Amino acid sequence: MDDHAVIAEGVEKRYGDKKALAGFDLAVRTGTVHGLLGPNGAGKTTAVRVLATLLRFDGGRAEVAGVDVARDPRRVRRRIGLTGQYAAVDEVLTGRQNLEMFGRLFHLGGRRAALRAGELLEQFDLVQAGDKGVGTYSGGMRRRLDLAASMILAPRVLFLDEPTTGLDPRSRGEVWEAVRRLVAGGTTVLLTTQYLEEADRLASRITVIDHGRAIADDTPDGLKNRVGGDRIEVVVRDAADIPTVAKTVARVSDTEPVTDRPERRVHATVTDRVAALTEVARTLQDEGIGVEDIGLRRPSLDDVFLRLTGHGTDETTKETAA
Structure with missing residues (x-):
């Protein structure tokens, strides 16, 4: 599997009686964005922390950038970068000073840290x-800027x-x-996210995780x-x-149409999307039926989660509660 930059096979991580990862599998192709999609508590962050050597795991095998995570974590750290959920930059310092500081923390030396800071400011359009x-x-x-800081050593x-x-x-x-x-x-x-739109825009492949296991792996x-x-619809x-x-x-x-009388809506799945839309629009126009809206729709983030995990995302729950 030389064409894969990240591999996890049957990885387990336990906290007492609870399994945060319960036989997690993952394969990320080199030179791609791979999305890790799942609700809060599904195991996304735990998986990243294990692969980034921040947590020791209890079973299975993991390899990052060709290095075994359990056997040689220091070597793994020299080949990776990590950006967490919240920016880790100092608001008092300038952007350049932040990058120079990170460079010094990575033992680049003053001159090399300054040169690298300038390169990264240009690379991330922050000059x-x-x-x-x-x-x-x-x-x-x-x-x-946080991304730039994680790229100090060009991981x-x-x-x-x-x-x-x-x-x-x-x-x-x-971003x-x-x-x-x-x-x-x-x-x-390796991108963890709750947003299907984000994974759709960036990732060539997505793994869906729930209850510590990969339950689906496919293109968006x-x-x-x-x-x-x-x-x-x-x-x-x-x-x-x-x-x-x-x-x-x-x-x-392809399926029996679903009707929603209060919303005056009819929808059904189709294979030949353009031909279906054209035929329905023409027929309704010929029959003089008034239409407020007609179009083709893709499944939403909540559609995916409802089918694959049996529940919606935490974002949806928060919006509903609000």
Whole structure:
């Protein structure tokens, strides 16, 4: 498995009687972003901490960047970078001073640390902000600086543990672009996240973890297809038209259409998405049926979790409670 930068086979981690990891398996191809998706408490962070040598595990085998994690953790640490859920930079210092400080902590020496800081500020598009206090940075800029700090030694493997939690959409996009540049430069990234959208945008493959086990491993599109693939959805103006719309949708769908009378909605999964949408739209127009909305929908994050784990995400729970 020389083409894999991270391998875990049957990894177990126990806290007393509780198993945080219960035979966890993972294979991350070199030079890719691999998403690790799961709800809080599923074992994502524990898996990362084990692979990053921050936790000793109780069983199984793990290898990172060609080095056995249990046998030679020091050598593993020289080949990896880690960015946690919250930025670990000093807000009093400037961006440049932060990077120089991290360089010195990694024993680069003053001159080499300064040179590396300049390289990273340019790589992460922070040159103009480099000599400003980090306290003035936006959330996205702080996370990019945090990423830069984790790249001081140009690691072969970078672990990103929920790097965009709490960021606004613009800041999240800035972090995504920074990650893409890292991978283009040859870094392998293991990304843990609760957001299917984030994994979809960045990862070439996703492992879904729940109760300490990998319960699915596929491409983003493959995961979506497991929960029904594309579906056509029609919202009519008059609920009395729902039976007619359901019959029309049934002619192009793979499953029996689902109707929601209070929402005046009909939807069903389809294979030939464009042909299905075209036929339904034309038929409804010919029959004079008023439509408020018609379109193709992909499964949502909650669709994936409901099918694979039997429950929604913690983010969904929080939104519902609010």
